[in-house]
Amino acid sequence: MNILGLTALELGRKIKEKEISVVEATKAALHQIKAVDGDIHGFVSYDEESALKRAQEVQKGIEEGKYTGPLAGVPMAIKDNICTKGYTTTCSSKILENFVPTYSAQAIENLMDAGVVFLGKTNMDEFAMGSTTETSAFGVTRNPWDTNKVPGGSSGGSAAAVAANECFMALGSDTGGSIRQPSSYCGVTGMKPTYGTVSRYGLIAYGSSLDQIGPIAKDVSDCAALLETIASYDAKDSTSVKLDAYDFTSALVDDVKGLKIGIPRDYFGEGLDSEVGQAVKNAAKVLEEKGAIVEEFDLGLVEYAIPAYYVIASAEASSNLSRFDGVKYGYRAKDYEGLHDMYKKTRSEGFGPEVKRRIMLGSFVLSSGYYDAYYLKALRTKALIKKEFDKAFEKYDVILGPVAPTTAPKIGDSLSDPIKMYLGDIYTISVNLAGLPGMSLPCGKDSNGMPIGLQIIGDCFQEKKVIRAAYAFEQTRTYEAPEIAKGGAEHE
Amino acid sequence: MANHIDDATIEYVGILAKLELSGEEKEQAKKDMESMLDYVDKLNELDTSGVEPMSHVFPVHNVFREDVVTNGDGSEDTLANAPEEQDHAFVVPKTII
């Protein structure tokens, strides 16, 4: 049986029906990691022994009726900025290279309770700052569709690992598009939930007011099931929101009749690759044919989202990352003279250039005399952007558009010009500023054979509408995996 | 309206952020910050007068804990990752008192 080709839910079902054991599934994934991760480098670390031990425990737990959920026994990967007790959590940074948390993120606790198996931790842009996974201190991750190209970022390792069948699903985090954009580049499905839906406890903060953990998987159903598992109200996170219901999978219905879909004209302007634009428009047509009401509209303020985002995210990051100082955990410089020199050397040696760039910018915009002009201005802009979305959702159930202006660029092409790299986040960033749910799912490929992503954005806490629209669209397509995902076994 | 970041500013921000940049890094940081700020200045096109700065996207308030002790001796976990430890405490270079 081709275990690796299964979706997470399919695998969960077969495990429950005793067609496949948890250990078999885990071994298959580990086998694939060993076969292809040398090429992909989706993982920062993985632990065969503990994964297999966990697989045995989960198998027993399933048999004893302890784990009854649909994802019990499914092996998965975790982005390396999500704390896992007893297991290194590095944020792909030298400064946390040997950090072993003594606590797990709430999302991890929820997954433990659901009986999933953890394979390892996935590569990312250092501290989630980047859109290509090239800023990782531990080497770049390669796109499984073309290893000369980036997987996107910052959750590039998670998206690549799912696409390459190194795991059945993964967790990512999304501050400005970090789940949706790599999902789009790697041809998988990822979702950024409404802010507050998944506890941030144990997610190492980048931009606290924007960060959310979310699922990356092979299809919409897996995403919904994984979201259902990790979402919870958490008293440890003051910004956690108690929802009336967490039954996201109930929205997996192939019916969009009467669903009102808005397409922002502003998302199809300058900078958008024509093949990407065409694929997204085709997707809209498909949904229209299925009975949705599709309309173009003017969203407004689209071009202000990126500058506002970089001010807010950098400011928060400059403060969030000040705790990495060589005192309590992580890297400490070897030679220094006195306290302040220790701080400076530790941080200058421990952080990479992109992280330093954002810390410097964030410190500057908060510094005396600039706070009003930059930080408050950005927060006011955020309020206006939120208002634009509020207006749009008075008329539409979901908004549909591209995830990124292009398909995955070549490795090395983006880092030279930060502004250009930042501009690639134009369609995803405003979703974070407004706290909205957004999903990316494959809607075609360009002439180079690289996947194109479709983004579906919902109003706050309207995940189910997003999932329904995405599921209905997905029913018109078949999942396509890159060659490496299938051929991995032959590598050995 | 190009922004100009001088050496003193980069030096000052470095002190705030506890980052020590080499000469080359400093030049790069100046350029980066100038171009980022030029870009951010785009926000000045927007009239935001009368708009309340939005730090929280939802109107959630009054999230509290009750005043009940829930944690026991945490010293072992707290010190588990200490780069340098002595007598159950973190060691740092002498602080100026």
Add this chain to the structure above:
Amino acid sequence: MSKQYETVIGLEVHVELATKTKIFCGCSTAFGGAPNTHTCPVCTGMPGSLPVLNKQVVEYATAVGLATNCTITQNCKFDRKNYFYPDNPQNYQISQLYLPICRNGKVEIDVDGEKKDVRIHEIHMEEDAGKLVHDPWTGDSLVDFNRSGVPLIEIVSEPDMRSADEVIAYLEKLRLIIQYLGASDCKLQEGSMRADVNLSVREVGAEEFGTRTEMKNLNSFKAIKRAIEGEMERQIDLIEAGEKVVQETRRWDDTKGASYAMRSKEDAQDYRYFPDPDLVPVEISDEWIEEIRSAQPEFRDEKMKRYKEEYDLPDYDIDIITGSKHLADLFEATIALGSDPKEVSNWLMGETMRLVNESEMEIDDVAFSPEHLAKLIEMIKGNEINRKVGKEVFEKIFSENVDPVAYVEEHGLKSMNDEGALRATIEKIVADNPKSVEDYKAGKKKAIGFLVGQTMKATQGKANPGIVNQILNEILANI
């Protein structure tokens, strides 16, 4: 000094709140404990940890605000104050800058009968830092986060004070209000109340304030007084010498009686405050404020009035007893057990104060239980022990909080109330001291005192003095 100068002082008072747990996590605030035992990921700034606000902190801060006539900010927020220091695990302190919980208050102080208002600019909530201990052997410093995250309120006054005496009066006033509220024990020595002094001088009659300095590390009223006087002189000397006062933070060294500038080029003093995205706003409704207001205790002024009316105690006694919430509580708790108020007051004013002074301790550290004082008073009243023995027993109650009933029993201190036995003893003493009897008979009535003394001596002080007097008079009358 040719010119006349005036000192202008404002205070920043930090008070550790008496919550059981820290401000943002469920760690204990108990004093002591081995280093880093009262810690968790939140109060040590572990990556991914998040703060959740202790509700009691808001209630205490609001209560202090109401008691100091502040306006409560009904929508207040927390901000991050960013600076690097090893006692500050996140390298930012969660505090309040933009919307502090209380504003625009005032308290009335009284210095030698002169009444005056000191205005309160604001009160904000924040977290305390950890403790740094210097290790002289290694030359390093050690960080203990047990105090990290202990809740504080910072009470910022307007520059309304003009002398050390006014400062002390203001601090005493704050301390009593907060102690009466039960919001803190306010002990300067232990650091649960700390004052930073902002001071400037100007020529009398000048409109503008002079340049001010901020002085830290003042941990007793005496140190505060000395520091104020020292800094005042230092600034006047500078001005007289034609030099300028530099706006800076100075550290007071009380043993040397001098202050030192705490300057470093690494301290930019640019805290980059911004709203903490990890915490949500606090909304304090009218109902909540009313709830807190109605739960407020009887404050000192009301208590003084009541003690006068209900117990008719001397003003001096009332002043002393209500001058410490702890003493007032002890007083009331003992009365509640049925003891006579005047009698309780006498024990507190007399023996208790004597022992407090002798042992150089603070009244607030008096640790005996009201039950034991009540029992002691009861035993004396019932002639189970005499007053002299009572004082001895009280010393034990004061120092070790012994149960007087058990103690008296154990040490055989019960009064001799047995008339027959006492009569025999007294008859012997009378027979042995014919000279005294003779003196007495000759009209030297004082001689009876000697005979009483001998009787007490013979009974190791346990004889009931009333009965002794009665028997002696009888015997002497019959000789």
